Every structure is written in structure tokens, then in C-alpha cells.
Amino acid sequence: MKPSIREFQTLMTTLYGDRDRKRGIEKTLLWMQTESGELLEAFLKGDLEGLKEEVADVLAWLCSVCNLLEIDLEAVAWEKYPFKCPKCSSSPCNCIFH
Numbered sequence: 001m002k003p004s005i006r007e008f009q010t011l012m013t014t015l016y017g018d019r020d021r022k023r024g025i026e027k028t029l030l031w032m033q034t035e036s037g038e039l040l041e042a043f044l045k046g047d048l049e050g051l052k053e054e055v056a057d058v059l060a061w062l063c064s065v066c067n068l069l070e071i072d073l074e075a076v077a078w079e080k081y082p083f084k085c086p087k088c089s090s091s092p093c094n095c096i097f098h
Contacts, residue, residue: 005063005074012063020064028068032061 003011012020020028035057042050066073080086085093 005077006072008059009063009066009073012060013067016064017067020068025065025068028061028064032058032065035061 023031035054039051039054039058042054063073084091085095087093088095
């Protein structure tokens with residue numbers, strides 16, 4: 001079995017926690033935004049390998065942001081999305097698109 005999101009978040013603390021704290025939340029958020037932009041660039045280029053790399057980078061930076069804010073990413077994700085849409089409470093979602 002592969003590690004959980006929580007275990008991945010803990011790994012990011014082990015690997016980068018000191019750096020992240022020194023960098024601070026604002027700069028860490030900017031780095032995460034930069035990685036999101038790189039994900040978009042890979043998508044627009046149709047670069048599947050680049051997409052895989054950037055998705056992993058976005059997750060890593062999101063974990064770093066959550067670590068700095070003392071947010072358990074896995075817990076809040078499951079709390080908001082408990083196997084159903086948070087708006088219509090259906091699975092799959094039955095919300096009407098606007």
C-alpha cells in the first residue's frame with residue numbers, strides 16, 4: 001500500500017520544513033502559484049511527462065503551505081468531500097452548471 005496524503009505531508013516537513021519556515025508563508029504561497037503556472041504550461045503544450053512532474057510539485061508545495069498553516073490536508077479534504085459533492089450531497093455530483 002502506498003503512503004497516505006498525510007504521510008506525504010509529513011515527508012514534506014521532514015525534507016523542507018526548516019526551509020519553508022525560513023521562507024515564510026507568503027513566499028511559499030508564491031512558489032506554489034509558480035508551480036501551478038508550470039502545470040498550466042505543461043497542459044497547454046500537451047506535455048504528459050511535464051504534467052506528471054508539475055502535478056507532483058503542486059502537491060508538494062500545497063503540503064508545505066498546509067504545514068506552515070498547521071492544516072492537515074488529508075483531514076480537511078475528506079471533511080469537505082466525504083465521498084459526495086459538498087453542494088448537492090450526491091455522488092456523482094448532480095449540481096446544475098451555470
